[in-house]
Amino acid sequence: MRLVTVLYLIFLAAPIFLLLVGSFGEVWSNTLLPQGFTWRWYSEIVNDPSFVRAFMTSLQVMVATCVLNVLVGLPLAYAIHSAAHRGVRFAARLAALMPVAAPELVLAFGFILVFSSDTLPWLGSIWLLVAAHLVLTLPYSVTTLLADMEQIQLGEYEAVASSLGANFFQRARDVVVPLLGTSLTSALLTVAALSIGEFQISNLISGFLSRTYPVTLLQAFYGATGFACAATVVLLVLAALASVASSLTARATSGGRAS
Amino acid sequence: MLHLDNVSFLYPGASVGVRDVSIEVKPGELVAVIGASGSGKTTLLNLLAGFLTPSRGRVVIDGNDVSAMPPEKRNLGIVFQSYGLFPHLRAWENVAYPLKVRKVPAEERRERALDALRRVGMGNRSNNGPRELSGGQQQRVALARALVFEPRGLLLDEPLSALDANLRVEMRDEILRVQRAAGIAALLVTHDQEEALSIADRVAVMRDGRLVQIAPPRELYDAPADEETARFVGEANLWNGTVAAQGRVRTPVGELACDTHGYATGAPVVVLVRPENVLAHGSRDGDAVNSFTGVVAADRFLGSTRRIDLSVQDASIRIQTRTRDAIGGVSIPPDAIRLLTPTNKIQPQEEII
Numbered sequence: 001m002r003l004v005t006v007l008y009l010i011f012l013a014a015p016i017f018l019l020l021v022g023s024f025g026e027v028w029s030n031t032l033l034p035q036g037f038t039w040r041w042y043s044e045i046v047n048d049p050s051f052v053r054a055f056m057t058s059l060q061v062m063v064a065t066c067v068l069n070v071l072v073g074l075p076l077a078y079a080i081h082s083a084a085h086r087g088v089r090f091a092a093r094l095a096a097l098m099p100v101a102a103p104e105l106v107l108a109f110g111f112i113l114v115f116s117s118d119t120l121p122w123l124g125s126i127w128l129l130v131a132a133h134l135v136l137t138l139p140y141s142v143t144t145l146l147a148d149m150e151q152i153q154l155g156e157y158e159a160v161a162s163s164l165g166a167n168f169f170q171r172a173r174d175v176v177v178p179l180l181g182t183s184l185t186s187a188l189l190t191v192a193a194l195s196i197g198e199f200q201i202s203n204l205i206s207g208f209l210s211r212t213y214p215v216t217l218l219q220a221f222y223g224a225t226g227f228a229c230a231a232t233v234v235l236l237v238l239a240a241l242a243s244v245a246s247s248l249t250a251r252a253t254s255g256g257r258a259s
Numbered sequence: 260m261l262h263l264d265n266v267s268f269l270y271p272g273a274s275v276g277v278r279d280v281s282i283e284v285k286p287g288e289l290v291a292v293i294g295a296s297g298s299g300k301t302t303l304l305n306l307l308a309g310f311l312t313p314s315r316g317r318v319v320i321d322g323n324d325v326s327a328m329p330p331e332k333r334n335l336g337i338v339f340q341s342y343g344l345f346p347h348l349r350a351w352e353n354v355a356y357p358l359k360v361r362k363v364p365a366e367e368r369r370e371r372a373l374d375a376l377r378r379v380g381m382g383n384r385s386n387n388g389p390r391e392l393s394g395g396q397q398q399r400v401a402l403a404r405a406l407v408f409e410p411r412g413l414l415l416d417e418p419l420s421a422l423d424a425n426l427r428v429e430m431r432d433e434i435l436r437v438q439r440a441a442g443i444a445a446l447l448v449t450h451d452q453e454e455a456l457s458i459a460d461r462v463a464v465m466r467d468g469r470l471v472q473i474a475p476p477r478e479l480y481d482a483p484a485d486e487e488t489a490r491f492v493g494e495a496n497l498w499n500g501t502v503a504a505q506g507r508v509r510t511p512v513g514e515l516a517c518d519t520h521g522y523a524t525g526a527p528v529v530v531l532v533r534p535e536n537v538l539a540h541g542s543r544d545g546d547a548v549n550s551f552t553g554v555v556a557a558d559r560f561l562g563s564t565r566r567i568d569l570s571v572q573d574a575s576i577r578i579q580t581r582t583r584d585a586i587g588g589v590s591i592p593p594d595a596i597r598l599l600t601p602t603n604k605i606q607p608q609e610e611i612i
Contacts, residue, residue, distance in 0.1 A: 153341075160343035162330040163308060164357035165408065174356070178347045 016236065022229035034226070041230035051231065053209070054216035055238075057126065061212060062195040062242070065133040069141045069191050072134065074184065077145035078176065081154065096142045099135050107135065108204040115205070124207020132201045137194050141187035148183035192242040196235070213238070260285055261335075261412045261444045266306055266316035277302050277468045279316070284412065284444040289435065290473075291447040291455035293491070294465030303465070304414050304448045309333050320411055331360075336405030340417040342397040344389035350400045351376060351385035357408040375403040379437060395426045402434065406441055413438060413445040419454060427451075431458050452492050456480065464488050486529040486599050494566075496532040496577050499601065501525060508598065511574035515549050517596035529599040534566065534579035536595035540588045547590035551576065555586060 023041055025034020045051050080092040099107065111132055115123040122128045148154075157179060161171045177184075199214040206215055213235055220231040261284040269276035277299040284290045292300040305311040306318055309330035318326045325333055344353050351372045358368035376385050379399040389397055398418060405413060418434065419427045435458045438445045449455050455462045456476040463473040464484070472484035483489035486497055500510035502522045508515050510530050522528055542552065553571035567578045567586060576589055 156339070156341060156343055157345060159310060159330070160337070160339060160345075161356075163335065163337040164360065164404065165331050165334070166356075166360045167331050170360050174360075175345060179345075181347075 019229050019232050019236070022226060023233045025226055025229075028225045038226070041224070041226040044227055045231055045234060050211070050219075051213075051216055054211050054213045055234070057129075057210055058196055058213040058238070060126065061129050061133055062192050064130040065137055065195045066188050066191055068130065068134045069137060069188065070184065073138055073141040073187070074145060074177075074180070076138070077142045077149065078172075080142070081146055081149045093146070097139045100139045104136070104200040105204075107132070108201045111201070111205050123205060124210055126210045129202060129206055129210055129212065132205060133195045133198060136198065136201065137191040140190045140194065141184075144183050144187040144190070145180060148180055152179055154179060189243055193239050196239050196242060260319075260321055261307060261446060262317075262319040263303065263307065264317040264319055266303075266313045266318065268302055268306055268311055268313050270302075275299065275302075275468060277306070277465075280465075280468075280470045281316075282446075282463055282470065282473065284446055286444050287439070287442045288460045289438055289445040289447060289458060290461045290463060291449055291459035292463045292465060293449055293452050293455045295491070296450065298465040299468040300448045300450075300465045301416065302468075304337075304416050304446065307412075307446060308335060308337055308414055334408070334410050335412045335414055336408070336410035337414045337416065338398070338401050338405050338418045340420055342389075342394075342401045342421075344392075344397055344400055344404075346389050348388075349385070350381065350387050350389070350392065353389070353400055354385075354404045354407050357404065361408060371407055372403075375407040376400065378440070379403045379433065394422050395430055398422065398430060399433070402437060406437065406443075409441075410443065413441070413443055415445065415447040415449075417449055418447070419449070420451070427454070434458070456492070462492075464491065466491075480533075482597065483531070483599065486531075486601055489529075489531045489599060494534050494577065494579070496530075496534060496537070498530045498574060500528050500530045502528060508596075512571045512576055513549075513551055515591065515593075515596060517549075517593045517598070519598065522598055527601055529601050531597040531599055532576075532591055532595055534577040535564075536592065537576060537578045537580075538590045538592065539567070539578050539580040539582055539586045540590065541584055542587040548593060549591040549596075550588060551590070552588040 022028055022034055024037055024039070026036025026038045026040075028034030076096065080089055080096070083089045083092060111128065112123060114120060115128055154176065157175050158171055161175045166174060197214060198212070199218075202212045203215045203218070206212060217231050217235060220228045261282075263280055263282045266280050267276070267278050275297055280299075280303060282290065282292075282303070292303055294300045302311065306313055309318075309325070309328060309332075313326055316326075317324050320333060320335070344350075345356065348356065351369065354375050355368040355372035358371060363371070373382065373385055376382050379402050381396060381399045381403065384392060384396060384400075389400070392400065402418075415434065419430055422430060431454060434447075447455070447459065456479070459476060461473055462476055462479050464471045464479070466487060471488055472479060474482075479488070480493055483492055489495045489497060498510040498512060500508045500515075502519050502524050503509040503514060504524055505519055506516060508517055508519060508528060508530060515530065517530075538547070540547075551569075551571045553569040553576065555567055556570045556575055557566075557568040559566045564579050564581055565583070567580065569576045569578060569586070569589060576591075578586070578589055580586070
């Protein structure tokens, strides 16, 4: 049993390990491991304007997607949760989950179709990219929030708060948002990771100047191996940072709750 | 004063709810609502609280019709079964919350919250979070929070059902003491009839969405409105019988001498005898009226008392006694016998009209 676990972990970690090694290797052809040590690949990335721009674009898209997930996802989840009618709840849930079921290629085609028209000529803008990421990530945040609302029995706390005299806005500010803090953070962790790694839609709808990092990364695969490895490591670090930051906030929130 | 005025409510798509219920709770009074699950007792509380809106009738608080008013405007303190303390706030912050939404200055609300906590004996735990408090302590904090803003009434929704037996009795007295001190109208919903009898000024019995009887505990126990109520409140021997002659009733345990005033000869009746009013003897007591002998079918030791089922003819007599001697016979004093109209004779009344 333990052997299986170890083998599985090696299987998981091996590509990442090879990427790291490859990104510092000078030459890597026809050998098991690369030869020589160099920082060259990283300095090439830093000095490549298209990579730097893509990196910044990815960060902007990620932050905007997270913010919009809070502004849209939280009220949406709340509305679904408090809908009185069971049928309405089911329909709303189904609609919110739809983007997960639809292949991304289909969504992207829809975006291209609508936003390349003369009336809505927004294809290639960063905001359209954000919109696409929002559509893709919203199901995850809504599902996480809904599950938490049911688990902590948010309705009961709301009933308590209203019996104590709190109106809708006071309840939202003092009860709903604080109680959902942890699940909101963990939802945003997923959203951030998804947004940073998203390739399919971004590749199809981003413009030349609004490419996200994964889209630009594809170009690197046609160049030197070391450069490709280094560029991929950057993406990996970015994703890892997003998850570490989110889990730290999550711990801070839950820690604040206990004290 | 809390007043439900001929209130009806039906859950959509269901036949349950409440029908034409009127209850008044005066300031300083504690009225307990009891009934089986599904009898509508919690619906009554939700109607008063504002979580439900009556389909007919009015909800009146201190003379104002509040039927259409949302819960947050009704100014009622509610203690919930699950306590409902906010997990992200400390005990005193929980208690201060209703003052915060009422825009009481920060300094004053902290003081009033601490004062309210002291009144329920929780002054030394004010900085604890709800998770660090036991069930009984959480309930005390919830009680303090429901009273700190001087509400017009106090609603208690099965407040003790999550506590263990000893603590329940202790908290019962605590709730009564705090409610009396505050001098406000209180409505307690409970499925525990003993709890209702022990602390309420009046007890309302709900069945199938209707108010069957509302009376002080002693009256309810001694003179229940019908057979079902007698069965629900306390323990009871209940036998179907007929009036054999004036002063005589025929029952499955034998013929009993009792007061048959108000019932014609031949009328069907239900005979109620409380187990603690049955006198136990070692053998047949020839001198006593309504004296029977039988075989002990069950004998349970309950500590301070014994509960015995004595098989007599085709029925059994339940006895609650303090004696530890062997029992071979019983007698039932005539004034311990109460005649009731059978329940199924009352219900169709409405259809006839």
